[in-house]
Amino acid sequence: MSYVAKVDELACSAHGDCEAVAPGVFRVSDVAEVVGTADLDVLREAAQACPASAISVVDTDTGEQIYP
Numbered sequence: 001m002s003y004v005a006k007v008d009e010l011a012c013s014a015h016g017d018c019e020a021v022a023p024g025v026f027r028v029s030d031v032a033e034v035v036g037t038a039d040l041d042v043l044r045e046a047a048q049a050c051p052a053s054a055i056s057v058v059d060t061d062t063g064e065q066i067y068p
Helices: 017-021 040-049
Strands: 003-007 026-028 032-034 055-059 065-067
Touching: 003 032, 003 040, 017 026, 017 040, 040 055, 040 065
Parallel strands: none
Antiparallel strands: 003 055, 026 032, 055 065
């Protein structure tokens, strides 16, 4: 299985917590941008760290939203 993070750009406040947790996955300027991928645990931790709850994690094989 593989997973991808998705950022709701309208909800993102560019706090940068996701980039601090997963710098290879996120880059933050005006909003967070997904620039890579990681295993599910890292993606979930980064999504949970977002104070704006702007990050979701999706299973690329099924399209199922895994988090939140």
